Amino acid sequence: MARKRKELTDVLIEMGVMKPNDANRAREESFRSGKPLHEQIVAMKLASEEDCAKALAIQHDMEYIDVDKSILATANFDLIPADLIKRHQVLPLGKQDGKLRIVIGDPTDIDTLDALRFRLNMPLETCLGVKSKIKTHIDRIFAEERASIDEAIKRISSIDRGASIDIKPGQQADNDDAPIIKLVTAIISEAVRNRASDIHVEPMKDRVRVRYRIDGVCVERDNIAKRMQGPVTARIKIQAGMDIAEKRLPQDGRIKMIIDDKPVDFRVSSLPGYHGESVVLRILRPDSVKIGVQSMGFEEEDYAKFKRIISRPNGIFLVTGPTGSGKTTTLYGALQDLNKPDRKIITAEDPVEYNFAGINQCQVRDNIGLTFAKILRSMLRQAPNIILVGEIRDLEVAEVAIQASLTGHLVFSTLHTNDAPSAITRLIDMGVKPFLVASSIQAVMAQRLIRTLCPLCKQPDPDPDKRWLQILGFTERELVGKTLYRPVGCANCSNTGFKGRKGIFEMMLMNNEVRELAFKRAPTNAIRKAALASGMKSLLMDGKIKVLNGITTAGEIARVTQAEGVLVDPQ
Known part of the structure; x- marks a missing residue:
């Protein structure tokens, strides 16, 4: 017979941080407001958030983790996609005995745990930490990543516009604190963490456009000042072992980097264009x-x-x-x-x-x-x-x-x-x-x-676009009893409605x-x-199966197959 779980207020009373009268008040106010009891206790200042977290850990028989004092390696953030960390406010601690150890802030949030198990497809060992400290730690880690690009752009932009910031042939620019080096490293690292397959650095008339190709679609990331075009291109070419003095001919190279303690290779291609050299980095992940x-x-x-x-x-x-x-x-x-x-x-x-x-x-x-x-x-x-x-x-x-x-x-x-x-x-x-x-x-x-549709935000489509269904050749008989889904968009999928391919x-x-x-x-x-x-089965037929199974949309299948001229099967 399972042991009955103690009330949270009883645990806090045993810890000596709450009086019985206060416990009754907190329960009544929690019932009235609809707030979880532990949040209500903190809101009424009857116990600190840290004491509540420790009591919750005892109540749910979980390990308590002091987020401030624990060594939370940034490399562990690669164990869970960044979108899941931000959306569900969880901290990965590492793998142990075949399980992924994570820190959460609310053990009563069953939906979050179910979503994590579904997405990560592996057993979890959950520990408990102070919710606000978890959020602060996550915000700091990702703010540093975001700020590293913005700071590099700002620092370079502050340089006297009349000054030359070109990297000359033969110059290796080994100083990792140099703004250009920090900028290029930050762009590459962010692309890898966002699951991009390619990085496009494209010179325009008055700026340099940076785009990531994510799930086969280009997404604009940054606009860099035109005068930074030469140094950015030169830095990439130096890393790729290419000749930075040769700007008239296409070149190919390769970069090897360690990002979040994992090796990542990049195949680099430069192509001379009207406004300067266009550079594309193909990201090659062994995993x-x-x-x-x-x-x-x-x-x-x-x-x-x-x-x-x-x-x-x-x-x-x-x-x-x-x-x-x-x-x-x-x-x-x-x-x-x-x-x-x-x-x-x-x-x-x-x-x-x-x-x-x-x-x-x-x-x-x-x-x-x-x-x-x-x-x-x-x-x-x-x-x-x-x-x-x-x-x-x-x-x-x-x-x-x-x-x-x-x-x-x-x-x-x-x-x-x-x-x-x-x-x-x-x-x-x-x-x-x-x-x-x-x-x-x-x-x-x-x-x-x-x-593929994002599993966390996709929703049944009560009125699917008949135009796409007609283009794909769906019959009413094929659609009977089937639920089609539509993209919605959430933090997990960067508000695109699609995640992965x-x-x-x-x-x-x-x-x-x-x-x-x-x-x-x-x-x-x-x-x-x-x-x-x-x-x-033709490409179209296989695509229709995936639409009926809720994996993707009819519009996505039409986009991919129609573009390649294989949309209609001969009769």
């Missing part, structure tokens, strides 16, 4: 490719097909889609599943985005003649079981990849086509013989990334009919019709 293929949004049927395909001993598996559609993440996920001591895996990539233990990764270097085709030919003499080719760009690479697949190797690669059936005709158009395409390709998968997929298996059509050089529409007849 992002460790989430597991199943977490990417596969329906059960497609996931089973995917597992069967990557388990085959030979053949080619192609993933198609535009830049930024998650092709690399998908193939890396497949390699992680297959990365076992009894298999040898070699990759040819341009560039190598993530490093994996146990996999031999080769960097393409066209400037010295180390091309995809040359690496591939050398790979075959290394006796691999599995080969990944970053991209099939031309006939030479395609022919070597096909040769590898026909000699007992499993080959993964990507191709830039709008859908899965187009990959067949694209290879034939490159000059690959149709019989080689038909015999070597095992499957082709097209994919896109869609924004998942994939929509089009998996085409090469059955006998599709192989025969490839052999006969059939047009894409004929191949697509045969694939749909044999059970392939």
Whole structure:
């Protein structure tokens, strides 16, 4: 039989900080005002907030944490998304025995604990602290992050406008207190903490615009004074190992940084433009490719097909889609599943985005003649079981990849086509013989990334936009008994209504009919019709499933698929 929990007032009386008469007054006033009892006691000044927190900890059998005296490492803030910390006012302490230890200010707030468990998907060990001190600590941490950018901009703006603040060639600018260095570091750190995939530093006529790409959509962050353009660009190029004196030609580089005690890589590209050099930093997080293929949004049927395909001993598996559609993440996920001591895996990539233990990764270097085709030919003499080719760009690479697949190797690669059936005709158009395409390709998968609705603020949509439903081809029968959801916006999702991304997929298996059509050089529409007849789900069909399951909206599916020209399936 469970032990009956003591009343909060009884605990405070036992602690000697409250008298019985005051306890009765507090209970009556709490009932009248509707305030939680512990808040009412503090409001009536019958006990301090700290004493109430200690009493609550005793009442709920929780550990009390003195937020002022505890060492709360900033690095631990990376254990919980910043939006959750701000929204629910929780402090992460660290992981212990497989549980995430957090400090909360109100043990009676069951909704907050449920939301945290749902979002973090891991067991929690809750400790109790003073609510106002928790808020102060959170505000201070995030104010420092916000202020670091504003302060750097302000400090640079205060410099005499006639003074030169250019960084000269060969100057390393190692002083971390320099305003430009603080500004660039703050921008990069903030982008990482906000889950951005890219940072865009774009010169305009009278300013420099900084934008983050979050969940596939660009969000404007800062406008920097035009005269800071040169120093900001130079600082990034110095970090990336690029030539700051060369401003007429495009350049590529790479930055490695430690942010919140975690390694983060950045692929840097500079492009000369009319108003100056545009710089883009692609953020590469090793953790992002460790989430597991199943977490990417596969329906059960497609996931089973995917597992069967990557388990085959030979053949080619192609993933198609535009830049930024998650092709690399998908193939890396497949390699992680297959990365076992009894298999040898070699990759040819341009560039190598993530490093994996146990996999031999080769960097393409066209400037010295180390091309995809040359690496591939050398790979075959290394006796691999599995080969990944970053991209099939031309006939030479395609022919070597096909040769590898026909000699007992499993080959993964990507191709830039709008859908899965187009990959067949694209290879034939490159000059690959149709019989080689038909015999070597095992499957082709097209994919896109869609924004998913924020789980904390999404709401049922009683009157969904019929225009989007009509565009996607929904029938009344499909919508019967289904609840569609709409974005609302909250602190958790930066008021966008969307949080995170998942994939929509089009998996085409090469059955006998599709192989025969490839052999006969059939047009894409004929191949697509045969694939749909044999059970392939199109990108649109997979997107509709995710709308019906409340994962995203019809408007989002229309935005992603219509933009790529794959909205309507042939009849």
